[in-house]
Amino acid sequence: xxxxxxxxxxxxxxxxxxxxxxxxxxxxxxxxxxxxxxxxxxxxxxxxxxxxxxxxxxxxxxxxxxxxxxxxxxxxxxxxxxxxxxxxxxxxxxxxxxxxxxxxxxxxxxxxxxxxxxxxxxxxxxxxxxxxxxxxxxxxxxxxxxxxxxxxxxxxxxxxxxxxxxxxxxxxxxxxxxxxxxxxxxxxxxxxxxxxxxxxxxxxxxxxxxxxxxxxxxxxxxxxxxxxxxxx
Amino acid sequence: xxxxxxxxxxxxxxxxxxxxxxxxxxxxxxxxxxxxxxxxxxxxxxxxxxxxxxxxxxxxxxxxxxxxxxxxxxxxxxxxxxxxxxxxxxxxxxxxxxxxxxxxxxxxxxxxxxxxxxxxxxxxxxxxxxxxxxxxxxxxxxxxxxxxxxxxxxxxxxxxxxxxxxxxxxxxxxxxxxxxxxxxxxxxxxxxxxxxxxxxxxxxxxxxxxxxxxxxxxxxxxxxxxxxxxxx
Numbered sequence: 008x009x010x011x012x013x014x015x016x017x018x019x020x021x022x023x024x025x026x027x028x029x030x031x032x033x034x035x036x037x038x039x040x041x042x043x044x045x046x047x048x049x050x051x052x053x054x055x056x057x058x059x060x061x062x063x064x065x066x067x068x069x070x071x072x073x074x075x076x077x078x079x080x081x082x083x084x085x086x087x088x089x090x091x092x093x094x095x096x097x098x099x100x101x102x103x104x105x106x107x108x109x110x111x112x113x114x115x116x117x118x119x120x121x122x123x124x125x126x127x128x129x130x131x132x133x134x135x136x137x138x139x140x141x142x143x144x145x146x147x148x149x150x151x152x153x154x155x156x157x158x159x160x161x162x163x164x165x166x167x168x169x170x171x172x173x174x175x176x177x178x179x180x181x182x183x184x185x186x187x188x189x190x191x192x193x194x195x196x197x198x199x200x201x202x203x204x205x206x207x208x209x210x211x212x213x214x215x216x217x218x219x220x221x222x223x224x225x226x227x228x229x230x231x232x233x234x235x236x237x238x239x
Numbered sequence: 240x241x242x243x244x245x246x247x248x249x250x251x252x253x254x255x256x257x258x259x260x261x262x263x264x265x266x267x268x269x270x271x272x273x274x275x276x277x278x279x280x281x282x283x284x285x286x287x288x289x290x291x292x293x294x295x296x297x298x299x300x301x302x303x304x305x306x307x308x309x310x311x312x313x314x315x316x317x318x319x320x321x322x323x324x325x326x327x328x329x330x331x332x333x334x335x336x337x338x339x340x341x342x343x344x345x346x347x348x349x350x351x352x353x354x355x356x357x358x359x360x361x362x363x364x365x366x367x368x369x370x371x372x373x374x375x376x377x378x379x380x381x382x383x384x385x386x387x388x389x390x391x392x393x394x395x396x397x398x399x400x401x402x403x404x405x406x407x408x409x410x411x412x413x414x415x416x417x418x419x420x421x422x423x424x425x426x427x428x429x430x431x432x433x434x435x436x437x438x439x440x441x442x443x444x445x446x447x448x449x450x451x452x453x454x455x456x457x458x459x460x461x462x463x464x465x466x467x468x469x470x471x
Contacts, residue, residue, distance in 0.1 A: 043358045118354035121421055125346045126275045131423050139422050159443055173422070174433055175442065178410060181417030186409040189353055189416075190371050191363050201406055209441030210407065211391055 031056045031063065035077035039112040044074060044119035071123050071130050074116050079137040081107055087145045093153040094207060098199040100145060101183055105194030108187045118188055139176075146172045146179070178206065263288045263295065267309035271344040276306060276351035303355050303362050306348050311369040313339055319377045325385040326439060330431040332377060333415055337426030340419045350420055371408075378404045378411070410438065 034056035038047045049070055053060040067073040085107065088099045107113055124131040150172065153159040162168035182202060186194050204212070266288035270279045281302055285292040299305040317339065320331045339345055356363040382404065385391040394400035414434060418426050436444070 044354060114357045115354050118350045118357070122276060122347050122350035122354055124423070125350070125420060134421070135423060170433070173424070174430070174437060177418040177422055178414045178434070178437065180421070181413030181415070182410045183413070184421075185413030185416060188357060189366070189412070190405070190409055191356070191367060192405070198406070201402070202410070205406060205410065205441075206437075207442050209437070209444060210439050212441060 027058070027062075028066065029080075031058065031066075031073075032077040032080055035073050036081075036112040039074065039077070039116050044115045047074070049073070068129075071120050071127070072133060075120050075130070075133050075137060078113055078116050078120070079141070081110070081113060082138050082142055085142060085145060087148050087152075089152065091156075093149065093156070093158045094200075094203050096149055096152065097179070097203045097206065098196070100149070101179065101194065101199040101202060102196065104180065104183050105187055105199075108184065114188070117184075142180070143172060143176050146176045150175075175206075259290070259294075260298065261312075263290065263298075263305075264309040264312055267305050268313075268344040271306065271309070271348050276347045279306070281305070300361075303352050303359070304365060307352050307362070307365050307369060310345055310348050310352070311373070313342070313345060314370050314374055317374060317377060319380050319384075321384065323388075325381065325388070325390045326432075326435050328381050328384065329411070329435045329438065330428070332381070333411065333426065333431040333434060334428065336412070336415050337419055337431075340416065346420070349416075374412070375404060375408050378408045382407075407438075 031052065035047075035052050037055055038051050042051065047070055049060055049063050052070075052073065053063050056063075063073065067076070085100065085103055087096055090096050090099060108117065120130065120134060124134050150159060150162075154161050162171065183194055186192055186198065192198075263284065267279070267284050269287055270283050274283065279302055281292055281295050284302075284305065285295050288295075295305065299308070317332065317335055319328055322328050322331060340349070352362065352366060356366050382391060382394075386393050394403065415426055418424055418430065424430075
């Protein structure tokens with residue numbers, strides 16, 4: 008493959024308009040931080056970006072479309088690190104995703120546009136195309152690496168493999184969104200570790216892993232007792 | 240324990256007001272179906288319920304609080320069936336939950352109030368108390384039954400057990416919400432079965448279960464070939 012060198016944008020229209028778009032999306036995120044989704048207006052974004060409202064409407068149908076694009080840029084920053092093992096990679100991406108959801112500009116906006124999209128098919132497709140579908144590559148990449156390391160079996164049936172990737176994506180993204188935004192509890196490294204254990208090994212193993220040796224129902228173990236002595 | 244017999248509400252105020260509340264919440268759900276969350280107003284709900292707007296404001300601070308209570312009633316209808324095995328019970332509750340999310344009155348409303356709650360602590364607590372915390376009993380009940388059947392190990396450490404139940408709740412609710420509302424794909428019995436397999440046995444098993452016998456990378460199996468002959 009030929010190596011790609013970064014090309015300087017020298018031609019007319021295109022780069023300038025990409026720059027202008029980026030500035031508008033940046034202004035949208037600022038407005039989300041200050042006002043939240045419900046109070047954000049196209050007028051406020053236009054003022055912050057120093058452009059006419061008509062410029063915004065030429066490019067975006069309304070505030071929901073603008074907000075989806077503004078948030079999608081942040082999702083594009085998610086990266087699957089290569090930490091040498093599947094559990095480490097999953098934990099890292101879970102923490103990254105949680106940190107992204109905790110940002111004030113995504114926190115309200117993501118659920119708000121999803122709520123709006125339930126009554127707006129075009130908006131739903133936009134979310135699917137620019138956020139959901141784009142981030143699936145993280146699952147595919149993680150699986151490929153894990154298969155190369157021998158941590159996961161290969162999946163020769165492409166249809167089944169794609170379906171499993173979709174499932175994994177919904178489970179990871181859904182659990183982190185629900186924990187952070189619905190249960191409104193923090194995703195810290197302990198939660199990320201326990202979630203990853205559950206995802207990779209399943210419920211039986213996750214429950215047993217916390218408590219070596221099965222006990223009969225009704226038997227209790229006093230917390231803190233039976234620690235191996237020695238280190239204090 | 241003394242057995243409890245249902246007591247007839249004979250005293251003043253209380254039962255009438257409970258009835259009135261139920262009628263108002265029913266009117267709220269109707270309004271959600273017709274108008275969606277963003278167009279719903281306290282005035283519209285008051286008109287549908289045949290009460291004065293002041294009656295609504297005496298009981299609810301605003302439309303978000305009203306909508307949370309109206310939706311919480313539907314969540315209370317979720318039930319864990321006892322189908323004799325943990326996978327069957329999980330699959331059934333996943334399908335029930337997905338059907339609930341597909342109802343027009345919950346579809347928009349749930350994500351909308353969650354979005355609003357990210358900037359409103361009291362609303363967040365209300366969602367947590369009247370929806371999240373109330374539905375956790377499904378996880379506890381499912382786990383208890385599975386432990387009695389010997390499908391899951393007992394968890395004598397109450398703190399750890401509670402943390403695991405929270406995790407499972409976020410994974411189940413989150414995955415179903417994400418699949419239904421964010422990815423906007425249906426939760427059918429095939430998805431419920433594959434999700435349950437992943438939850439109970441983990442990723443390695445879920446991937447391998449789809450494809451008996453590990454194969455080396457690069458080897459492909461033609462779809463539809465190698466079917467056992469005989470039944471047509």
